Amino acid sequence: MSEIENGVTAENNDAITSLLFQLADDDFLYAYRGSEWLGLAPHIEEDVASSSISQDSMGHAAMYYQLLEELGVGNADELAHIRPSQDRRNSILTERVNGEGYYMETPKYDWAYQVVRSYFYTQAKKVKVDSLCQSSYQPLAEVAVKVRMELYYHRLHWETWFKQLFSSTEEAKKRMNEAMTLVMNDFGDMFSFGNQKQAIETYKLIDSEERLKKNWLTSIQPVFAALQMDVPAIPETLANNGRNGEHTVDLDEALLTLSEVYKVDPVASW
Amino acid sequence: MAVSESVSTGRVFDMLMTVKDPEIDSVSIMDLGMVEKVTTLGNTVTVVLLPTFLGCPALEVIKKNTIDAIQQLPEVEDVEVEFVFHPPWTSDRITEEGQKNLRAFGIAPPPRHFAEDGSWHVDCAYCGSTYVTMENIFGPTACRSILYCKSCKNVFEAMKPVSTLM
Numbered sequence: 294m295s296e297i298e299n300g301v302t303a304e305n306n307d308a309i310t311s312l313l314f315q316l317a318d319d320d321f322l323y324a325y326r327g328s329e330w331l332g333l334a335p336h337i338e339e340d341v342a343s344s345s346i347s348q349d350s351m352g353h354a355a356m357y358y359q360l361l362e363e364l365g366v367g368n369a370d371e372l373a374h375i376r377p378s379q380d381r382r383n384s385i386l387t388e389r390v391n392g393e394g395y396y397m398e399t400p401k402y403d404w405a406y407q408v409v410r411s412y413f414y415t416q417a418k419k420v421k422v423d424s425l426c427q428s429s430y431q432p433l434a435e436v437a438v439k440v441r442m443e444l445y446y447h448r449l450h451w452e453t454w455f456k457q458l459f460s461s462t463e464e465a466k467k468r469m470n471e472a473m474t475l476v477m478n479d480f481g482d483m484f485s486f487g488n489q490k491q492a493i494e495t496y497k498l499i500d501s502e503e504r505l506k507k508n509w510l511t512s513i514q515p516v517f518a519a520l521q522m523d524v525p526a527i528p529e530t531l532a533n534n535g536r537n538g539e540h541t542v543d544l545d546e547a548l549l550t551l552s553e554v555y556k557v558d559p560v561a562s563w
Numbered sequence: 564m565a566v567s568e569s570v571s572t573g574r575v576f577d578m579l580m581t582v583k584d585p586e587i588d589s590v591s592i593m594d595l596g597m598v599e600k601v602t603t604l605g606n607t608v609t610v611v612l613l614p615t616f617l618g619c620p621a622l623e624v625i626k627k628n629t630i631d632a633i634q635q636l637p638e639v640e641d642v643e644v645e646f647v648f649h650p651p652w653t654s655d656r657i658t659e660e661g662q663k664n665l666r667a668f669g670i671a672p673p674p675r676h677f678a679e680d681g682s683w684h685v686d687c688a689y690c691g692s693t694y695v696t697m698e699n700i701f702g703p704t705a706c707r708s709i710l711y712c713k714s715c716k717n718v719f720e721a722m723k724p725v726s727t728l729m
Contacts, residue, residue: 345704349618352618356617443617
């Protein structure tokens, strides 16, 4: 396919690349953090379910990296594994640790945090993917249709956990509320396009930041109404904007671990 | 030296019938509706496949098995297998034969019809009873769910419905 047929021009190339990195890095880190729950989820059925969701999400990241590879940005595996943190465009929320401790030692992970992060992230992803189905960049629109079908199950799953824990014991509610505070503190860049905002919106690659925010709030409203709770506010100011490569140490540590095997033998076929 | 003979697509489709899902050996990729297009140009064969789930680890195995199967045709020199995402694979692409073969493996095929509210139900893969409960919407692979039949008391799996209407 020629570049013109694909809808890529010299002008919109940076905007497309930038958006693809945001989408790819988000799902990649989200899937990585989800996979750290393997063997630690509250019960075996949940272990199966959340592993499946992590696997799907990694598949979505792989597709976005593949689209970048097709644009000549680099090899998909390398884009996923060896880019340093300042080159990453994921949201801060997706890079945060699951809790104290390390997976191989004594992880003290917080399931309430996992549920709230996953539910809010998945709902945000749905809002974006719905919009991407109409993207002016056709290859991205086609992938979005595919992602959307799988996301249906993810959203259903996390919404169920979210509702049930908030309708449970006082301790569950307390922990869920604490988790929600933590998640919302990091939610400021979820719908940000960073420095590429204008270009991404001008070329109609996806709806505007404002529109996506509004859609997200509308989409979670019925669940909050049923729980007789107020919809949380998305922070206007943020300490770090992941879309511009501003990250926390959590990301450096994640990258060190997740690229460890790849770096042992970068030319191996996995 | 053998005289070069062009490849017929019919012969390729026959070989594709032998490429099974790596985890469900009763079901071929043709049964699953994964084969979107077969083109032959002289002695080169190109097969376009639709991935079921994007993160499915079986995709690379399926690709390799497809190449190996087609290369068994003596008239074939080159085989290319490509995955595309458009049109998206949906569970209604599974053929009648595929539904039968899934059931033979103990997996209930995805429902053909959705209710107006988007809900669906599956019948027991063993006894056909509708008296079933969903144990886990996520099963041993991304495309399968785990159910329990209250009639014949069997745990069974069902292939998830995947639709653009969801």
